[in-house]
Amino acid sequence: MFTHIPVMLDEVLHYLDIKEDDTVIDCTLGEGGHAYEFLKRLKKGVLIGIEKDREILKKAEERLKEFGDRFIPVNANFSEVKDIAGSLAGGSVNKIFFDLGISMYHIKESGRGFSFLSDEPLDMRLDPDGSLTARDVVNTFDEKKLSEIIWAYGEERFSSRIARFIVEYRKTKPITTSQELSDIIKRAIPKKFWPKRIHPATKTFQAIRIFVNDEIDILENSIKDAIDVLKPEGRICVISFHSLEDRVVKSVFSEKAKGCVCPPDFPVCICGRKKEVKILTRKPVFSGERERAENPSARSAKLRCAEKLSDAQAQMQGGNNSQKVIA
Ligand SMILES: C[S@@+](CC[C@H](N)C(=O)[O-])C[C@H]1O[C@@H](n2cnc3c(N)ncnc32)[C@H](O)[C@@H]1O
CATH class of the missing domain: 3.40.50.150 (Vaccinia Virus protein VP39)
Structure with missing residues (x-):
């Protein structure tokens, strides 16, 4: 349970x-x-x-x-x-x-697209009344902003390439599921640079989740x-x-x-x-x-x-x- x-x-x-x-x-x-x-x-x-x-x-x-x-x-x-x-x-x-x-519940049970391993609607909100979803972020933010988010909150070195691939993809159709986003990220990062211990989409998913929930x-x-x-x-x-x-x-x-933090030679504390x-x-x-x-x-x-x-x-x-x- x-x-x-x-x-x-x-x-x-x-x-x-x-x-x-x-x-x-x-x-x-x-x-x-x-x-x-x-x-x-x-x-x-x-x-x-x-x-x-x-x-x-x-x-x-x-x-x-x-x-x-x-x-x-x-x-x-x-x-x-x-x-x-x-x-x-x-x-x-x-x-x-x-x-x-987030909890394992979010990854495994919530059905809100927190995991790059599942095919779920791209939501990622912890508070269901929150105004912004991951789907909004990847489909409406411009390339520069996307790249900044992926870099700032995921420390992902391929942030610019991933942002570019996201923007290219959505010209054909909106990105609606976690699987779609995960596949785009995998294509954006050259295979020889895929991390050994974590999934290539880990950092980008983390970044978008942090941004959506203002963590x-x-x-x-x-x-x-x-x-x-x-x-x-x-x-x-x-x-x-x-x-x-x-x-x-x-x-x-x-x-x-x-x-x-007053200098030691001050007779009394003035910084309070x-x-x-x-x-x-x-x-x-x-x-x-x-x-x-x-x-x-x-x-x-x-x-x-x-x-x-x-x-x-x-x-x-x-x-x-x-x-x-x-x-
Ligand atoms: C790592 S889990 C906690 C697991 C918990 N200690 C347990 O043993 O079951 C983090 C939880 O914090 C909640 N959370 C994250 N940010 C929050 C916030 N700003 N305010 C309240 N809850 C938050 C998440 O929804 C999630 O359920």
Whole structure:
């Protein structure tokens, strides 16, 4: 009944360190695989599960119904995490989790053209009410824009050629299925340059999906907002699946872990910056060999975690001049 295997579950449970009366937000509920294990540990606490796709949310609700009203499903974008914490948890929570991207459900069951291996209508929307589909993108965007998207969100070196082949093809007929798009991409990339470990259409499909669902642009502010709503000593864990996502997570964590940046010879801090978090994973944590063998999706996963500092801790750990006071 459930298609998705939760990635890096042991590592996530270790770093989140859920206590029985915590309030937890799972920002990417999916089929509720991680959430199920969180709720098992939340004997008295509550889990708020945010999910953009109302179809997969139904599956999670079915899976998690045994936890009664300790599970609160929310069909929303995680960019609303601050408002959601405000209305459902009094403004602050103990733990927040992001498991970015799409679920195996989307690839194997949704029928929305996420996979280059299946022949399905080219849609790729996670939110069925979203205004833009993958079909709109490949049939209406000009060649330059297509090439930019495929390069920016897929880091595909043949982005210009693929864009040109897409535009040529659609002069004869609209591109309507995932199979058609996959075949165009295969023709655009010279065979001797086909990647060895992944399908030649992987990067382009990723790029179009990211663009359709606005996955990268909302990420920075969403993670900042999530850190804002953490209680002192609260923890945030984020799993990312490609370098674009990981770069954003790393940069937000580093920025929030930086204290005062005034020159050391300043008598007092004038920048006003305070350390907000302590990073728990200096380097990203990768899945173990066994998990990677059993679950290929885990191969590209990177986990980063941080802990929110209290005001007193921030003062202690502050940075160049944070402890200097005017005499
Ligand atoms: C990797 S899956 C999560 C899998 C989940 N941890 C599990 O164990 O079943 C990511 C989920 O996040 C959802 N999602 C992606 N972007 C979102 C967003 N901006 N807001 C809310 N949900 C989002 C996707 O629809 C997908 O179901």
